[in-house]
Amino acid sequence: VTSVIIVGGGPVGLMAALGLARLGIKSIVFEADQTVCEGSRAICISRRSLQLLARLGAVEPFLEKGLGWTDARSFYRDTLVFQLQLPSRSHDRFPPFINLQQYYAERFLRDACLASGLVDIRWCARVAAFAQDAAAVRVTLENGDTHEADWAIAADGARSTMRDLVGVTLKGESYERHYVIADIDIAIDWPTERKVWFDPPSCPGSTVIMHKQPDSMWRVDYQLLGHENADDALQESEIRARIAAHLDWLGICAPWRLVWKSLYRAHTLTLDDYRLGRLFFAGDAAHLVPIFGVRGLNSGLDDAANLAWKLAFVIANAAKPELLGSYTQERRAACLENIAQATKSTWFMSPPTSGFAMVRDAVLNLAIENPAFRDLINPRQAGAHVYASSAIGAAPPAWRGQPLPDLPDAQFGFQFVALAADQSPDPKVDAPVWLIRPDDYIAGIGQDPISLAQSIGVTDWTYGS
C-alpha cells in the first residue's frame, strides 16, 4: 500500500520520498517531466542540507562531485571591499557550502530513492486533479489514471498546479529587477569562492556574481539595469557580449561556451498554511525566497526532511497526528526568517529604489577605507533555522530547536529522536529532554519518557549515541 503520494519529482519531492523511505514508508512520486531538471539552477548546497542528506544516507555522491568552499569576496568597481571566511573548523564534517549543479543533486536523490526500493517514481506523469476526504487523498493524472493514498505532498515547484487545484495562493512581494543567469564552460584557474562585483567597469551600474561549479562550468549572474528590456537581454548575442566584456576586464582570455541561460526575478512569497487536511506543501510550491543567500533549494530540502520524519512517525503510529501541526509552524517560521535575511541581501544586491541605491553605493564607498562598514556587505548565506518557538521544543531555552553540531559520525550519530518529559520532577528546572536513537524510541513506544530513558541507560541531559 502506498502511504504517500508526492506531486513533483524535483529535489524537494525526491528528498521527501527518500526521508519517508529511510523510515520504512512507501511513496509514489508523479513527475511531469521525463527526467531530472535541465540547467544548473540552484548550485549552492549548504552545510545544513549536507547534514540532512547525511542523515538520509545520501551525502557521499554530493561530496564526491561537489566543490566545497568557505570564502566570499566582494568588489566595488575594482577594489576589494569585503572578504568573509564562513565558519569551518578542522573537526567539521562538511564545508559551509558545496557548489553542485541541480541536475546532479536531483540525479543523486533519484538514485538513492530507487535504491531504497520504497519509492516508485513515475516520469511523464502530470497531476491534473486532486481530491481528499477525511480518510484519503486521490490524484488524477493527465492521462486519466487515478491513484489513492493516505497523504499527499505537493512539491510541484514555483508554478504549483496543486496550489491552483486546491485554491490557495502565495502572498508577499515580487521585485521588479531582473537578473540574467548563465552557465559557461571555461577553464579558469581560480579557487571555488563566492565572488561579487558591484558596479564593475565591465558592466557599469550592475552587480555581477561568479561561482565555480564542477566540470569546468562557471555560473555568471548579472543584474539588468532599470531601462533594459528583459526579453532583449536574454538574446544569446547580448549575453555573449556582456560575459565577454566581464571576462576581458578580468584579463581572462580562455575560450568559452555558453551552456545555459535563464532570467530571474526575486520574490518573497509564502502560503499562510503549508497544510490543507491530508495535503502538505513543500519547497517552491510553499514559498519563494530570493536566490541571494541561497535559501531556495536549501530551505526546500529542509521542508522535505522535516515533513518526512513527522509523516513517517504518524503513519507508523509512533507519534500522534498532532505532531503534523508543527510542520507549518516550524517551516513557515524558517521561511519568514529566510525572507527577512534574503530581503536585506536583495536590497543590497539589487537596490529597489534610487534611495536604496544611493545608500548602498555610500556603504560601498565608505567600506573601501573604513572596515566598520564592511559588515553591511555581508551576503548572509543560508544557515540552519533555530526552531526556538516550536510546539515540540520542550528543551530548556538554550537548547530549544538548536541544530546538532557538525561532528563526524564517529563522534556523533546523526539520527535522533528528542524525547521530552511532559513536566519536570523538580519544578525549579525545565522538563528533561533526551536525544535517543529512533530504534530505541520505537521499541519503547508506550513507556513514559523517563522510564524509557532510564531503560536505555540515559539518566540526565545527554546524547544517545
Ligand SMILES: Cc1cc2nc3c(=O)[nH]c(=O)nc-3n(C[C@H](O)[C@H](O)[C@H](O)COP(=O)(O)OP(=O)(O)OC[C@H]3O[C@@H](n4cnc5c(N)ncnc54)[C@H](O)[C@@H]3O)c2cc1C
Ligand atoms: C535560475 C535559477 C537559479 C537558482 N539558483 C539557486 C541557488 O543558487 N540556490 C538555491 O538554493 N536555490 C536556487 N534556485 C531555486 C531552486 O532551483 C528551487 O528553489 C528548487 O528547484 C525548488 O525545488 P522544488 O523541488 O520545490 O521545485 P522544482 O525544482 O521546480 O521541482 C518541481 C517539479 O514538479 C514538477 N511538476 C510541476 N507540476 C507538476 C504536476 N502538475 N504534476 C507532476 N509534476 C509536476 C516539475 O516538472 C518539477 O520537476 C534557483 C532557481 C532558478 C530557476
